[in-house]
Amino acid sequence: MTAEIICVGTELLLGDILNSNSQYLARQLAMLGIPHYYQTVVGDNVERLKLAIATAIDRGAKILIFTGGLGPTPDDLTGETIAAFFETPLVERPEVLADIQAKYAQRGRTMNPTNRKQAFSPNGSTILPNPIGTAPGIIWHPRPDLTIMTFPGVPMEMHRMWEETAVPYLKGLGWGEQAIYSRTLKFWGIGESALVEKIPEVFEYTNPTVAPYAGKGLVKLRISTCASSLEDANEAIAPVEQQIRSVIGELCFGVDDETLADATSQLLLKRGHTLSVAESCTGGGLGSFITSIPGSSAYFKGGAITYSNEVKTSVLGVNSEDLQQYGAVSAPVAEQMAQGVQKLLGSDWALSITGIAGPGGGSEEKPVGLVYIGLALPNGEVTHSRHLFGATLERSVIRQYTQFSALDSLRKHLIKL
Amino acid sequence: MTAEIICVGTELLLGDILNSNSQYLARQLAMLGIPHYYQTVVGDNVERLKLAIATAIDRGAKILIFTGGLGPTPDDLTGETIAAFFETPLVERPEVLADIQAKYAQRGRTMNPTNRKQAFSPNGSTILPNPIGTAPGIIWHPRPDLTIMTFPGVPMEMHRMWEETAVPYLKGLGWGEQAIYSRTLKFWGIGESALVEKIPEVFEYTNPTVAPYAGKGLVKLRISTCASSLEDANEAIAPVEQQIRSVIGELCFGVDDETLADATSQLLLKRGHTLSVAESCTGGGLGSFITSIPGSSAYFKGGAITYSNEVKTSVLGVNSEDLQQYGAVSAPVAEQMAQGVQKLLGSDWALSITGIAGPGGGSEEKPVGLVYIGLALPNGEVTHSRHLFGATLERSVIRQYTQFSALDSLRKHLIKL
Numbered sequence: 001m002t003a004e005i006i007c008v009g010t011e012l013l014l015g016d017i018l019n020s021n022s023q024y025l026a027r028q029l030a031m032l033g034i035p036h037y038y039q040t041v042v043g044d045n046v047e048r049l050k051l052a053i054a055t056a057i058d059r060g061a062k063i064l065i066f067t068g069g070l071g072p073t074p075d076d077l078t079g080e081t082i083a084a085f086f087e088t089p090l091v092e093r094p095e096v097l098a099d100i101q102a103k104y105a106q107r108g109r110t111m112n113p114t115n116r117k118q119a120f121s122p123n124g125s126t127i128l129p130n131p132i133g134t135a136p137g138i139i140w141h142p143r144p145d146l147t148i149m150t151f152p153g154v155p156m157e158m159h160r161m162w163e164e165t166a167v168p169y170l171k172g173l174g175w176g177e178q179a180i181y182s183r184t185l186k187f188w189g190i191g192e193s194a195l196v197e198k199i200p201e202v203f204e205y206t207n208p209t210v211a212p213y214a215g216k217g218l219v220k221l222r223i224s225t226c227a228s229s230l231e232d233a234n235e236a237i238a239p240v241e242q243q244i245r246s247v248i249g250e251l252c253f254g255v256d257d258e259t260l261a262d263a264t265s266q267l268l269l270k271r272g273h274t275l276s277v278a279e280s281c282t283g284g285g286l287g288s289f290i291t292s293i294p295g296s297s298a299y300f301k302g303g304a305i306t307y308s309n310e311v312k313t314s315v316l317g318v319n320s321e322d323l324q325q326y327g328a329v330s331a332p333v334a335e336q337m338a339q340g341v342q343k344l345l346g347s348d349w350a351l352s353i354t355g356i357a358g359p360g361g362g363s364e365e366k367p368v369g370l371v372y373i374g375l376a377l378p379n380g381e382v383t384h385s386r387h388l389f390g391a392t393l394e395r396s397v398i399r400q401y402t403q404f405s406a407l408d409s410l411r412k413h414l415i416k417l
Numbered sequence: 418m419t420a421e422i423i424c425v426g427t428e429l430l431l432g433d434i435l436n437s438n439s440q441y442l443a444r445q446l447a448m449l450g451i452p453h454y455y456q457t458v459v460g461d462n463v464e465r466l467k468l469a470i471a472t473a474i475d476r477g478a479k480i481l482i483f484t485g486g487l488g489p490t491p492d493d494l495t496g497e498t499i500a501a502f503f504e505t506p507l508v509e510r511p512e513v514l515a516d517i518q519a520k521y522a523q524r525g526r527t528m529n530p531t532n533r534k535q536a537f538s539p540n541g542s543t544i545l546p547n548p549i550g551t552a553p554g555i556i557w558h559p560r561p562d563l564t565i566m567t568f569p570g571v572p573m574e575m576h577r578m579w580e581e582t583a584v585p586y587l588k589g590l591g592w593g594e595q596a597i598y599s600r601t602l603k604f605w606g607i608g609e610s611a612l613v614e615k616i617p618e619v620f621e622y623t624n625p626t627v628a629p630y631a632g633k634g635l636v637k638l639r640i641s642t643c644a645s646s647l648e649d650a651n652e653a654i655a656p657v658e659q660q661i662r663s664v665i666g667e668l669c670f671g672v673d674d675e676t677l678a679d680a681t682s683q684l685l686l687k688r689g690h691t692l693s694v695a696e697s698c699t700g701g702g703l704g705s706f707i708t709s710i711p712g713s714s715a716y717f718k719g720g721a722i723t724y725s726n727e728v729k730t731s732v733l734g735v736n737s738e739d740l741q742q743y744g745a746v747s748a749p750v751a752e753q754m755a756q757g758v759q760k761l762l763g764s765d766w767a768l769s770i771t772g773i774a775g776p777g778g779g780s781e782e783k784p785v786g787l788v789y790i791g792l793a794l795p796n797g798e799v800t801h802s803r804h805l806f807g808a809t810l811e812r813s814v815i816r817q818y819t820q821f822s823a824l825d826s827l828r829k830h831l832i833k834l
Contacts, residue, residue: 013453015444019436022458027432036430037465041439041456048454055472180431193489193529203491212490213428215571222433277701277722283708284694284701287722291700294776294812302728305694305704305720307713311762315719345728359711369523390524392549394573395711 003029003036003063004056008078009153010043012068020155021067028162032176033226034063044075046084053085062145068153070135072114078150079138083122086142090120096127100134128165133157139169181233182224185244186254188408192219199247208236210244217401253411260407261289267414268299268349273378275410277303278316278341278352280328281371286353286403301345306337316340329354331372335382338374349413350376351406357398358391367391369398373406375413385409420446420453420480421473425495426570427460429485437572438484445579449593451480461485461492467502479563485570487552489531495567496555500539503559507537513544517551545582550574556586598650599641601630602661603671605825609636616664625653627661634818667832670825677824678706684831685716685766690795692827694720695733695758695769697745698788703770703820718762723754733757746771748789752799755791766830767793768823774815775808784808786815790823792830802826 005025011017022039029036038059042052049069056064069078083090097119104111118135121127125140128149135152142148149166151158170176187195192214196203202210208225223240227233245252253263268275277286284305290296304315309328312318318336326332334354342350355371362368369389376382387405389398422442428434439456446453455476459469466486473481486495500507514536521528535552538544542557545566552569559565566583568575587593604612609631613620619627625642640657644650662669670680685692694703701722707713721732726745729735735753743749751771759767772788779785786806793799804822806815 012440013443013456014447015440015442018440023429023432023435025432026430030431037460037462038469039430039458043454045454051476052455059468191526191529193531196490197529197531211427211492213433214488224431279701279704281708282705283713283717284696284704284720284722285708287696287701287724288699288705288816291698291702291724292813292816294774296700297724300700300724302724302732303701303722304732305701305722307704307708307717307719311719314763315721315761344732357711388523388525390520392520392523394549396709397573399705399709 001034001062002060003034003065004059004061005029005036005039006049006052006056006064006066007039007041007153008044008049008066008069009041010045010075012041013043021151021153021158024155024159025065025067025162028167029065030180032167032170033179034170034175036061044069044077046077046081049078049081050085053082057146063147063149066148066150067158070118070137070150070152072112072118072134079121082140082142082148082150086122088122088124088142091123092119093121093127094119096121096136099129099136103134128161130157131160131164137161139166178226178228180224180226181230181237182222183237183241184256185221185223185241185252186256186258187219187221187248187251188217188253188260188404190219190248190251195219195221195248199244202240202244205240208240210240216397217404250412250415253408259289259292260404260411261293264407264411264414265290265293265296265299267411271414271417273348273414274299274301275349275351276301276341276345276347277406278337278350278374279303279305280307280312280337280352280354281357282353282355282399282402283307285399286351286406289403289407301347304341304344312337312340316344327366329356329366329370329372331374331384331386334372334374334384335376336374338376338384339382342376348378349410350374351410352376353402353406355387355398355402357395357402358393359395362391369393371398371402371405373402373409375409377413418451418479419477420451420482421476421478422446422453422456423466423469423473423481423483424456424458424570425461425466425483425486426458427462427492429458430460438568438570438575441572441576442482442484442579445584448597449584449587450595450597451587451592453478461494463494463498463501466495466498470499470502474563481563481565483565483567484575487535487554487567487569489529489535489551496538499557499559499565499567503539505539505541505559508540509533509536510538510544511536513538513553516546516553520551545578547574548577548581554578556583595643595645597641597643598647598654599639600651600654600658601673602638602640602658602665602669603675604636604638604665604668605634605670605677605821607636607665607668612636612638612665616661619657619661622657625657627657633814634821667829670828676706676709677821677828678710681824681828681831682707682710682713682716684828688831688834690765690831691716691718691763692766692768693718693758693762693764694823695754695767695791696720696722697724697729697754697769697771698774699770699772699816699819700724702816703768703823706820706824718764721758721761729754733761744783746773746783746787746789748791748801748803751789751791751801752793753791755793755801756799759793765795766827767791768827769793770819770823772804772815772819774812774819775810776812779808786810788815788819788822790819790826792826794830 125138128137337352352374358368368391542555545554754769769791775785785808
């Protein structure tokens with residue numbers, strides 16, 4: 001018993017809008033444990049929509065979920081095309097018409113004549129009420145083994161209808177008793193293939209399954225299982241998570257929605273320590289990332305954006321001879337920046353960043369993507385790390401990787417305390 | 418001659434990621450005038466991917482565009498499945514292998530053995546080079562009347578490959594002779610409906626057409642026309658742009674990809690002036706936005722992230738009695754922050770930000786979303802503006818609006834010089 005998602009709308013084929021509906025529905029189907037193997041996007045066109053329906057049925061889908069094409073204008077023809085496909089007449093629903101008229105009255109307006117078509121649905125179908133807009137959906141069994149569900153394309157309306165009517169309906173059919181639960185481990189400082197080679201055996205598992213994802217320098221391992229409760233799922237996932245962590249160790253910085261800023265934030269709060277930053281090539285991006293977390297004022301004092309060399313010296317006390325001898329992108333300057341801001345703001349820890357984000361400014365000796373990160377410790381020591389992010393990366397990506405690496409270097413020191 | 422987009426990835430079926438690739442490709446196909454009537458999403462599964470290929474060919478597609486599944490891990494099988502579908506062997510490309518090894522070397526690492534599979538492609542296909550990552554795509558004619566193009570799923574890589582190789586290739590085949598050209602005017606400080614009401618007549622035009630878009634506080638007007646050259650398009654678009662600008666004036670800060678940071682950057686460069694920033698609730702985000710532009714060191718000196726009150730006083734010299742009397746989020750503090758950083762860094766202009774980004778920290782008198790922006794001028798004067806962005810907005814959105822407003826206040830001063 002599989003489902004297919006069919007998103008209808010010429011605006012999707014023109015790229016005018018992003019198809020967030022398919023992601024929403026995909027996630028919802030996964031949570032209910034309803035398998036789905038294909039998604040289709042098709043325009044507002046009768047013959048092509050009919051072909052999309054036929055294709056989905058041929059592929060064995062038993063639940064067809066449509067979004068879009070339920071509006072009042074002539075190009076909205078999802079409802080009538082579905083009815084025509086199954087050779088079923090449309091009938092007018094007085095209660096839907098009354099609802100549409102009431103919604104117009106609420107806004108002090110009278111219904112447009114064109115809205116009347118939204119009150120028609122295939123004979124034998126059940127109305128899926130729209131609590132917000134004028135376009136209701138349907139739940140319909142045109143054949144005993146086939147379920148059709150339609151939703152408007154407006155995400156806000158679709159979400160409410162899905163949650164309030166479709167989910168209870170699907171649960172009533174027995175779906176969702178077994179659902180897919182997952183936990184995503186997040187890594188920084190290791191590539192996808194290197195990670196896979198360290199623990200090849202886990203990717204052979206069938207329950208839970210483990211799948212790697214990579215993007216923007218982060219690697220993720222998603223551990224998924226089908227279970228009848230969150231507790232059962234956790235029980236199945238925990239030993240696999242333990243196994244991965246025992247091999248990969250501290251490279252795993254968090255789970256699910258946790259960022260590197262969250263991870264360091266929790267560690268700083270636990271120790272009661274404060275942090276400041278000195279940024280050159282990231283221009284404030286590290287501070288911005290740290291303060292993306294509400295309540296960061298508890299541990300973040302602030303920082304210095306020292307974009308020019310003269311400011312590195314005047315504000316942070318970086319030795320101007322070292323700046324000349326080693327250059328702004330160098331280990332001594334990174335360390336002096338960190339110590340300078342630590343002293344200026346009186347923080348326990350201080351991170352500094354100096355690098356070449358490109359696209360210009362690189363040389364053979366110091367290519368684009370070269371970054372030094374300094375870290376001043378509470379005990380007065382200072383250290384640094386050198387990174388080569390690769391000259392082919394975009395400026396924004398080099399800057400983001402730099403911020404991640406800086407927080408990760410702090411994190412690795414904090415977890416050892 | 419129609420195209421189909423086939424996005425491959427189980428993560429899409431699980432709803433783990435948003436399918437932005439299909440929107441990008443849809444827009445690109447529209448610009449080239451290549452019709453496409455269907456998009457398919459399918460998982461990393463050999464049989465289902467084969468069925469998706471067969472379905473697209475049955476529907477009459479002559480150009481199949483694939484994204485995803487070109488990575489180094491065992492679940493990445495788009496390349497080999499396409500080859501298998503057309504019963505064609507994979508061959509190793511020494512030049513691709515060398516490129517992958519060089520990319521690893523650039524980052525000071527050695528290639529993982531699993532990456533070797535990325536050097537294989539169907540016999541007879543042409544490599545579509547990946548300037549950023551290790552996954553090349555292909556352009557291939559497995560049959561005389563069929564074109565296959567593959568791209569990695571990472572959007573940044575796919576965009577570069579599309580623009581640098583696929584577009585010239587498709588143009589060489591005669592596509593894009595009549596293409597849709599557009600110019601987008603961007604506005605800050607006016608809502609969509611207010612803008613539309615100021616110039617209602619332009620939305621009736623049929624060539625060029627004018628369409629409004631809104632999102633993240635920016636309003637855009639897209640002027641589009643179908644033309645056989647950029648010159649012809651510009652000739653059609655220019656009078657409409659002029660008409661809009663003559664009514665809306667300085668609220669239009671830029672066109673197409675220009676940001677508010679670009680707009681102020683150009684003005685500062687023109688005047689030979691420098692800028693510094695003092696940030697509280699944005700935590701460095703304004704500096705990060707300004708330095709997102711390569712070459713910003715020509716006018717940006719740096720800044721101070723003064724997240725705590727004590728740092729506002731110790732680093733920027735904000736009067737501690739004013740801090741107590743008026744609070745950190747107040748006009749006097751905003752003005753003193755701007756003057757303090759202007760003096761500290763010796764810049765011509767200085768912007769400051771102090772506000773309540775939420776979700777906590779608001780009060781009846783000073784609600785979440787209240788922000789003061791200070792601006793210190795080259796002549797020694799200082800001014801401020803007060804903004805209420807609304808307590809229902811998310812922290813990240815309030816911070817972004819604040820950055821935009823700060824740059825826009827500087828821009829409005831600079832254009833008057």
